[in-house]
Amino acid sequence: MTGFENFAFSFLNMKVMAQYLPQIAQGFVLTVWLAVLIVVAGLASGLALALVRSFGIRPLNWLIIFVVDLFRALPPLVIIVLLFFGLPAAGLGLSGFAATWLSLTLVLMAFSEEIFWAGLTSVHKGQWEASRSTGLTFTQTLRHVVVPQALRITIPPLTNRTIAITKGTALGSVVGVSEILGASQSAMSFSANPSPLMLGAIAYLVLFIPVVAFGRWVESRFAWKR
Template sequence: MGGFENFLFSFFNLKVMATYLPLIAQGLGLTIVLALLIVVSGLALGLGLAMLRACGIRPLNWLIIFTVDLFRALPPLVIIVLLFFGLPAMGLGMSSFAATWLSLTLVLMAFAEEIYWAGITAVPKGQWEAARSTGLGFFQTLRLVVLPQALRITIPPLTNRTIAITKGTALGSVVGVAEILGASQSAMSFSANPSPLTLGAIAYLVLFIPVVALGRWVETRFAWKR
């Protein structure tokens, strides 16, 4: 076999790819479900924390800031390993899927809170004062006046951060989640051929290149006028 044929046989082996396509398609499905769950719960929790922080209760805010800092500083893989291998020692074992979901949700929550909070503080104080003086309550002001303005400017950084964190679903393979990477690695060991890994990489590209392009578009579309 020549070098090129060897390369094709190893990385673009159509026979192997066809055999394991269903397995990797399942992995793709799992990655999408996991990513959507993380995006929904992470963004919602982040917004909730930012709104709590807007209430301005000192000790509570310190707690929020510490939690946010903690999950911004810890590598996601460390959190996943801690939840998956550590918690069973307390009788709180969770599935590898749940551990991955919870870890990345906490990470996205932390980054999202920081971005939402930056957006809320960027709204001029006069907006608060004017809204309150028309008789709106604190939460009405936050919901109807401040957040609509704040959220618009948070869209570009939030999109990019969300994309980066959803790619972390691949880390689930370390604790045995059969998402794209996990499925490709099993297929690679079954077939003793790395073509399934090529297929897995293609699956990620199909999934994420449109998302990365969307992120780029959002960045120019919602760019702050300087």
């Protein structure tokens, strides 16, 4: 075999790819599903925490800041491993899927809380005063005046952070989740051929290249002058 044939046999082996395509397609669906659940729960809880923080209740805010710092400082894989291997000892067994989902949700919650909070505080005090002076309540001001302005500022960093954390779904393979990487790794060991891994990498590109391109578009669309 020539060098290229050799390479093609190892990395682009159509026969092996065809054989394991269904498995990896299932992994693809699982990854998408996991990602959607993380994004929805992570962003919702992050926004909720930021709103609670805006009420300015001291001890509560300290708690929020601590939780946010904690999940910004801990590597996601450490959290996943801790929840998966640690919780059973407390009589609380989590599946690999649940452990991965919960970990990445907490991480996204922490990062998005920080971004939402920075967005809320960036809205000028005069906006609050103007709105309250027309008789709107605190919550009405928040909802109709402050949040819409804050969103605009937060969207680019939020998009980038969300993409980065969603890519963390691949970490689920470490705790036995058969998402794309998990599925391709087991296929690779069954077939003794790395073509499934190539297929997995391609699957990730199909999934994330549009998302990354979208992030780039958002960044230029909402670009601000530094």
